[in-house]
Amino acid sequence: MLIEELVEKTREALAKELDLPKNTIFFDFGKFADFSTMITIKYAKKLGKPPKDMAESVATKLKVAGLDIRAENGFLNCYLTEAALQENLGKFSNFNQRGKVIVEYSSPNIAKPFSVGHLRSTIIGESLKRIFEELGWKVTGMNFIGDWGTQFGKLITAYKLWGEGLEPTVKNLLSLYVKFHKEVENNPELEAMGREWFKKLEGGDKEALKIWETFRKNSFSEFEKIYKRLGISKLEDGSESLFVKGALELVDELRKKGIAIEDDGALVIPTSKDIPLLLRKSDGTTIYAARDMMSAIWRTKQFKPDLLLYVVGNDQKLHFELLFEGLKKYGLTGEMEHIGFGMIRLPEGKMSTRRGRVIFLEDVLNEAVSRVAKTMKDRDAYSESDAEKIGIGAVKFTDLRTTRTRDVVFTWDMLKTEGETGPYVQYAAVRAKRVLEKFGKVSAPGKKWQTAELKLARKIVAIRLAILEAGRQRRPDLVARWLLDSAKAFNDFYEKNRIEGYPTRQWLTEQFYTAMERGMYLLGLEIPNQM
RNA sequence: GGGCCAGUAGCCUAGCCUGGAAGGGCGGCAGCCUUCUAAGCUGUAAGUCGCGGGUUCAAAUCCCGCCUGGCCCGCCA
Numbered sequence: 001m002l003i004e005e006l007v008e009k010t011r012e013a014l015a016k017e018l019d020l021p022k023n024t025i026f027f028d029f030g031k032f033a034d035f036s037t038m039i040t041i042k043y044a045k046k047l048g049k050p051p052k053d054m055a056e057s058v059a060t061k062l063k064v065a066g067l068d069i070r071a072e073n074g075f076l077n078c079y080l081t082e083a084a085l086q087e088n089l090g091k092f093s094n095f096n097q098r099g100k101v102i103v104e105y106s107s108p109n110i111a112k113p114f115s116v117g118h119l120r121s122t123i124i125g126e127s128l129k130r131i132f133e134e135l136g137w138k139v140t141g142m143n144f145i146g147d148w149g150t151q152f153g154k155l156i157t158a159y160k161l162w163g164e165g166l167e168p169t170v171k172n173l174l175s176l177y178v179k180f181h182k183e184v185e186n187n188p189e190l191e192a193m194g195r196e197w198f199k200k201l202e203g204g205d206k207e208a209l210k211i212w213e214t215f216r217k218n219s220f221s222e223f224e225k226i227y228k229r230l231g232i233s234k235l236e237d238g239s240e241s242l243f244v245k246g247a248l249e250l251v252d253e254l255r256k257k258g259i260a261i262e263d264d265g266a267l268v269i270p271t272s273k274d275i276p277l278l279l280r281k282s283d284g285t286t287i288y289a290a291r292d293m294m295s296a297i298w299r300t301k302q303f304k305p306d307l308l309l310y311v312v313g314n315d316q317k318l319h320f321e322l323l324f325e326g327l328k329k330y331g332l333t334g335e336m337e338h339i340g341f342g343m344i345r346l347p348e349g350k351m352s353t354r355r356g357r358v359i360f361l362e363d364v365l366n367e368a369v370s371r372v373a374k375t376m377k378d379r380d381a382y383s384e385s386d387a388e389k390i391g392i393g394a395v396k397f398t399d400l401r402t403t404r405t406r407d408v409v410f411t412w413d414m415l416k417t418e419g420e421t422g423p424y425v426q427y428a429a430v431r432a433k434r435v436l437e438k439f440g441k442v443s444a445p446g447k448k449w450q451t452a453e454l455k456l457a458r459k460i461v462a463i464r465l466a467i468l469e470a471g472r473q474r475r476p477d478l479v480a481r482w483l484l485d486s487a488k489a490f491n492d493f494y495e496k497n498r499i500e501g502y503p504t505r506q507w508l509t510e511q512f513y514t515a516m517e518r519g520m521y522l523l524g525l526e527i528p529n530q531m
Numbered sequence: 532g533g534g535c536c537a538g539u540a541g542c543c544u545a546g547c548c549u550g551g552a553a554g555g556g557c558g559g560c561a562g563c564c565u566u567c568u569a570a571g572c573u574g575u576a577a578g579u580c581g582c583g584g585g586u587u588c589a590a591a592u593c594c595c596g597c598c599u600g601g602c603c604c605g606c607c608a
Contacts, residue, residue, distance in 0.1 A: 023549095024549085025549090026548095026549040027549095028546095028549095031546090031552080031554085032552065036552095038550090038551055038552090041551060041589095042550095042551090045588075045589095051551085072552090073551090073552060074551075074552095075551085075552075109608075146608060148608090149607070149608055150606095150607060150608085151607070151608070240608090263605080264605085264606080265606085266605065266606055268605065268606095273534085273604085274533075274534085274604075275604065275605060276605065277605085278605040278606060279605095280606085281605090281606040282606060283606080285606090287605085287606070287607075287608085288607080288608050289605090289608095313602090314535085314536070314601095314602065314603090315601095315602055315603065316603085316608085317535065317536085317602085317603070318534080318535080318602095318603055318604070319603085319608090322605095340536090342536085342537090342601090342602095343601075343602070345601080350601090350602090372570090375570070379570090381568095390570085401544090402543090402544070402545095403544085403545080405536070405537085406536090406537075406544090407536085407537075407600095407601060407602085413542095413543080413557085416557080417570050418556090418557085418570055418571090419543095419555090419556045419557055419570095420543095420544085420555070420556045420557085421556090421570085423570055424556095424570070424571085426570085427568085427570055427571070428571090430568075430570095431567080431568065431571085434567070434568065435567055438567065439567070473548090477545095481545075481555095484555080484556090485555090488555085491571060491572070492571095492572070492573095494567080494568095494571085494572090495563095495569095495571070495572045495573085496572080496573095498566080498567070499567060500566095500567055509567095530568075531568080531570065
């Protein structure tokens with residue numbers, strides 16, 4: 001029986017034995033046993049009996065095939081038997097969940113370089129996409145590229161004023177944007193010019209559109225490079241600009257239906273919060289909320305999803321609350337969820353594109369890879385492709401292993417390769433891979449596993465629970481946690497036990513390796529050839 | 532001013548949903564490469580779980596207040 005089924009069986013058995021509702025029984029996983037509960041303590045209290053005796057008597061009565069259930073310190077600790085462990089090893093698929101989900105992630109802006117700020121959405125989103133796929137969902141990755149809005153009116157203004165003859169590369173456009181915001185302090189009319197150009201753009205002005213197209217084209221080739229390097233899946237193009245026309249029509253429809261109302265010349269949808277959802281400015285142009293709404297409506301029609309996920313920073317939490325309210329008023333019934341994540345900021349404060357205070361992702365990746373390359377060269381074992389895998393792995397893993405919602409202060413410690421890092425995980429996998437290459441595979445383990453072997457097997461088997469929980473809570477860091485635990489267990493095992501010549505150990509090494517491969521894939525980590 | 536989130540050893544972090552047994556990493560100190568890769572492993576020191584109250588047999592976890600930091604609070608995205 002699969003581990004999660006054993007958990008469920010135990011829950012049912014306990015509910016029956018203690019006469020408690022199933023949904024009041026919870027387990028801790030991997031802390032002191034494969035899973036454990038202290039429900040007996042609570043129950044003992046109800047009966048006014050000592051918890052220790054209670055646990056003892058429940059433990060002896062409770063019989064679940066495949067489990068060794070023991071009373072320890074008043075807790076009920078459940079251990080998979082050797083047979084159950086063996087059955088579960090090598091099984092990290094077939095979760096058979098059903099459903100369709102659209103995950104919106106990455107969503108960079110055009111005419112701006114990818115900063116480390118975009119990294120989180122991209123990496124977390126990609127990982128969630130893979131986790132949901134693993135669980136059996138049909139997943140569409142959607143890229144809501146920021147390519148519309150007043151800022152492009154400003155950028156066109158800057159381009160017209162100072163950009164003549166300038167190659168419209170992303171870096172050059174960034175300097176124009178920074179210059180605009182500097183100049184605007186002395187020359188406030190620039191703001192008005194910017195709004196004017198945006199109005200022209202939204203009105204379909206040929207010149208404005210032509211300039212904007214150039215921005216877009218250059219940015220897209222930049223994105224492609226970075227996605228390739230990060231191993232990001234092909235994403236459905238959900239650029240904001242695709243929804244401009246629809247948004248204008250939608251806003252009209254909402255007004256006619258009375259869902260949206262005029263307020264100070266602008267059009268808004270009232271909400272339960274103290275601010276409304278603003279859709280259209282008093283100058284008649286739309287703001288991003290209108291395009292967000294239209295986009296959600298389009299997604300729903302096009303893909304008929306059960307769930308819409310938005311992997312966007314915590315700073316937009318309120319926006320999504322308002323947006324979802326607006327969408328519900330419009331009549332959208334599907335589930336919508338904002339998957340917020342903590343902001344990356346610099347030790348000196350928030351990153352700001354306008355002030356040019358950003359760290360480019362490309363620079364971070366290059367630095368990571370070159371540090372790894374140096375280490376490899378010092379050891380006389382340099383490989384360009386492995387350096388890339390390890391360097392990028394270090395950056396991704398650092399990001400993914402911390403709780404999603406925590407803010408991150410950027411330091412170059414992201415690039416560490418020792419301790420709880422991506423390279424640590426990769427290293428354990430590489431060690432296992434080498435052993436398998438050298439000594440081959442065995443068809444079956446031996447009988448009567450030793451303590452060390454059981455210990456390793458328990459860690460490996462927990463991958464199913466990690467993936468299930470990661471999906472339920474939308475938390476890739478739980479998979480990262482498993483990778484770390486499992487790698488730690490293997491490194492420990494490897495140092496203390498000779499693997500060659502012991503069928504059980506060789507077999508476990510293979511189980512470890514395939515599970516690691518799977519878990520690493522879910523986070524987008526690659527296994528180097530050697531390190 | 533209002534709202535949301537966070538505060539766990541010198542530093543970083545897990546545990547908080549579902550109360551009961553404070554885990555890990557970095558750095559420090561002391562060790563381990565003639566046997567499958569030392570980006571590894573072992574041992575050790577280091578904690579008023581921000582502060583104060585409450586609920587409870589039991590609070591890092593739940594409730595209230597406060598302090599500190601971050602973020603958000605219609606014509607930006």
